[in-house]
Amino acid sequence: MxxxxxxxxxxxxxxxxxxxxxxxxxxxxxxxxxxxxxxxxxxxxxxxxxxxxxxxxxxxxxxxxxxxxxxxxxxNEVNFNGETLAIVEAIELATQLRAKARKFKMFGAAVKEEIQYGYGEGIPLVRRATFDPEEYRLKAVELERNANRLSNAINNKNYSIELDFDSEKYF
Missing domain, CATH: 1.10.287 (Helix Hairpins)
Known part of the structure; x- marks a missing residue:
């Protein structure tokens, strides 16, 4: 086996x-x-x-x-940013980092200020971001980088762990 x-x-x-x-x-x-x-x-x-x-x-x-x-x-555990995480926790963290990066990308693509048309009665309305879009774009890039590093660490660990399972009939 x-x-x-x-x-x-x-x-x-x-x-x-x-x-x-x-x-x-x-x-x-x-x-x-x-x-x-x-x-x-x-x-x-x-x-x-x-x-x-x-x-x-x-x-x-x-x-x-x-x-x-x-x-x-x-x-089994992986090390990430000076912290030791069980693989199951690391997988969830990678998922959360990717979700946060997606959200931050959306904010990073936003316009700082734009005029809203069709609202009010002749009074111009402005939609103004309460944050710096560029700052969120950069945060998204860093979050994706971290998620990728963590996924690579998980993947590397997965190749080093042996399971007692007979795979002969499937591979």
């Missing part, structure tokens, strides 16, 4: 999820046939029971892989 890295496990989990979906669709195809009344059901390459057995085996492997990945993401 060969081990696989946490990084490979992430990819394998996606492959397994896709295969489960394909097997669910195959179940729908083999579960029913349309034939003339009184005719024999044509022989199919696989029965519903066979597909069902394969999907159950895949789901069992999926659950095991999921458990191993969760455990690895909790037990």
């Amino acid at each position: 060969s081990n696989l890295s946490l990084a490979e496990a992430v990819k394998l989990k996606s492959v397994l999820a896709k295969r489960i979906h394909e097997l669910e669709e195959e179940m729908d195809r083999v579960a029913f046939v349309e034939v003339e009344k009184g005719s024999r059901v044509p022989k199919q390459s696989r029965s519903l029971v066979q597909v069902e057995q394969e999907i159950e085996e895949l789901r069992k492997d999926f659950r095991l892989l999921d458990k191993l990945m969760y455990r690895a993401n909790i037990e």
Whole structure:
């Protein structure tokens, strides 16, 4: 039995999820046939029971892989900006940094002041930013840089972690 890295496990989990979906669709195809009344059901390459057995085996492997990945993401850590974070926490932080960067990019693209047309009764209105757009643009760039650094640290760590999972039948 060969081990696989946490990084490979992430990819394998996606492959397994896709295969489960394909097997669910195959179940729908083999579960029913349309034939003339009184005719024999044509022989199919696989029965519903066979597909069902394969999907159950895949789901069992999926659950095991999921458990191993969760455990690895909790037990292993990365260093970022002088702080040690569990991988699960680092993943969430990277997600939050990217969300904050998206918001700051929006503020960074704003106009400092613009005239609003169509409001009021002849009184010109001005929409004025209460912040410096350039400052937020620069903050967004720095946040994205940090998110990328953190993602790289997570990715590097994921390649160094070995999971006790037999991936021979999938890779």
